Amino acid sequence: MTLVLITEILKQVKERLKSVIPSPKYELIVEPIQVESVESGKVVILVAGQKQAQWLQEEFLQELIRAFQLVLGEPCEVEIKVAPSTELKSAGEEVSSSAVPLSEVKAIKKPRPLLNPRFTFENFVVGDSNQFSYAASRAVAENPGSAYNPLFIYADVGLGKTHLLHAIGHHVLSINPEMSVVYLTSEKFTADFIEKVRAGKMNEFRLRYRQCDLLLIDDIQFIAGKTETQMEFFHTFMSSVDSGKQIVITSDAPPYDLKGIESRLVSRFASGLIVDIGSPGIETRIAILQKKAELESVTLPEDVLTFIAENVTTNIRHLEGALIRVLAFCNFSGAKCTLEVARKVLADMLSVTKGKRLLTMEEIITAICEVFRVPKNVLLSKDRRKKVAEARMLAMYIAREQTNLTLAQIGEELGARDHSTVSHGIMKSAILLDEDPYFKQLYQMIIRKLG
Ligand code: ADP
């Protein structure tokens, strides 16, 4: 299997794991893993140290196997190996991106942000939905610190925020390799902050973030509710912008819709340029699939590409996910890549969304309550009993599939839950649907009820 394909598979596996393994265990133990090979029913994972290997083996082996099976669409075993010491950085040592091949990690001498090599402007397909964000990102990359500061990019998941953020980093470094560029998620910022406070190394922390020329912060929404981190980020922000350094921030919502974030930070976020990315239309979706296939060095029949683009409309990550699933299946099983194969491999993903009218939240909630025999007020309450929690998760999943509501809106309708709870709920339902025949039966009953 090619390195790029492996990288994509690993990315999807990590996404699944992130929704089931709580922070900071996920960041410490799972995020830094690399994959050495995926061959004939076996996945070999590389980790940096004995300790991490042991943790993974003891605590998360089952989750790992499950996640790989789901992504590969075939049973597999997982072997965990410790990499020779120079190959991998240990957790937290540097901003990590699993997508960088080991050979490149080795080659980097001075600390550089590990940007996904594929997330460049060249690989970004521009269409109606993203041309404004793209143009703003390019402008910032060409003139950091002067065009728009901060640049704030928001969009639903899987629409290209991280891609643009990395692209800015690549571009800035390609023009001036001496620039110091830091890329990280707000979760990593928080984790690093907590750790440096504990170790009494706040000076090091401040130096790192306040003195870099370009600070790329991904998914800022995750600092919601973290008051001390927000305060530190506020100072980082002020000191960077004041001294002409560029900040780019991404988020799943516009600044004024962010909950749990101090108002002075919100108004700073809004003080530069705010751009958003919408859902791509069919032409853009086809162009993205073509680009992706080209990057994998595979040629796929036209009808397979069109089939995927017509049927996967939610976001680009799902679009790529569908393509990768088809490619991985063909690679793994040796089958030829035809429309029939694509249909079969993607059947579970597509069966329900095709050609149906959109449902209302009210209809979904009513059906869920009937089938699970849970009263509506209990469904919307804080009740965490297994049955109730599962009913709620499934309601989230079906809402995502059958309505046009955003994660935040779905959460709002289901008892004022936040978007990350909804996102976890959807992921967990997807896993249960794959694994628990009873859960799947309930799901089918509900879908039938909903017509
Ligand atoms: P987000 O950060 O908004 O959740 P990502 O930036 O991770 O989304 O994008 C999800 C996937 O979709 C990535 O693999 C990315 O390369 C791809 N992608 C998103 N937008 C585009 C685009 N316009 N052209 C090509 N690939 C894209």
Ligand code: MG
């Ligand atoms: Mg992202």
